[in-house]
Amino acid sequence: MTGFLSTFSKPFQLAVLLWPFVSVLLTVPAAVYLYRRDNRLRPVSVLGAYTFTLYVLGLGCFTLYPWPQDPAAYCATHHLGAQLNPLQFIGDIRTDGVTAILQLGMNIVLFVPMGFFLARFFRLPSWVAVAVCCATSVCIEVAQLTGIFHLYPCAYRICDVDDVIANTLGGAVGVALGLWCNRAFPTPRIDKTEVTMHPGFLRRCVSRSPWTWALSRCARCCRLCCGRISGMEQSPLKAARSLCCPACGSCCSKALCHGVPMDAPSAASSPG
Structure with a gap:
């Protein structure tokens, strides 16, 4: 070693x-x-x-x-490919015994934290969390097969489909643990009707950070795309609120963000 x-x-x-x-x-x-x-x-x-x-x-x-420091020497003597037999771990256990069992167990344990965090902290649905774990494992194996997407001139680790199966199983175990923690130790619910009329220093710093700007624009694009696909466009008032109010809480007028219901008529168009 x-x-x-x-x-x-x-x-x-x-x-x-x-x-x-x-x-x-x-x-x-x-x-x-x-x-x-x-x-x-x-x-x-x-x-x-x-x-x-x-x-x-x-x-x-x-x-x-x-990765190996001498790419030319390593790639000249090593030619690693992909292991695509999903039951190869059975033969490995028969051949290597405890070593193969420990490797399989470590591949399972390696993804348990990911499933737990996705279910507990990010509150993703269970199937989404498991799918994210599986997709992450696939990306890792493809990166190993391609030398981190051709950043390295050859594959320096074996791409193994059994690793994807074991990683996904570990992610599912982590998701189950996260769901159990959500039931055993529920987080306090937040009243969504409460509006911060006077945002403090921390909220203003967060609202004006580059990360918030990027996240708000990405969310805005996703909402517009989903609305167009479903055929339900947002009203101008709702679009302005979704673009401005969640990001800052103080950059919009109170009439736009807090004082006007979503479908309430304006004063100019109201009769009488």
Whole structure:
């Protein structure tokens, strides 16, 4: 093991050193999403977002990294392909015994946190969370097969369909744990009718951050696309509210954001 890691020591040490700091930067958009969704930002939510970001970066690091330092020499002597037999793990267990069992178990455990976080913190439906885990595993295996999408000149790890099955199973276990935690320890419900008429400093900072601008524009585009596909266009008042009010809470007039019902007629058009 020491001889194997010595080939990758410098890049691997650099990745480990940068891991916590990069996680802090990537936690910001997750915290913005949680703040916009819940209209508050609890310490446990920030800790959960940071832990999830730390886990995702670690997942990518340990499944795709490190790679051999001498690409020409490695690719000349190694020709790795894809293992597409979904029952190959049975033969591996017969041949390697405990080693193959531990590898299968680790592939399952590796995706349990992802399923848990998606179900517990991000509150995705169970089938969506499992699908995200499966898609993530497929992307990892394709990246291994293509040398991180041709960033490396050849495949340096084996693409195994059994890994996708084991990862998806682990994600499903994590989703089940998250759903159990949601029932056993439910989060306090938020009254959606309460409107922040005087947003504080934290809300103003979040509303004016680049991440909020990007998220609000993406959400706006998704709503417009879904409305056009379904044939139900948004009214101008509703479109303005969806574009402006959720992002800031103070940049719109009170009549537009808070004082006028969705379908109420204006004063100019009202009779008498």
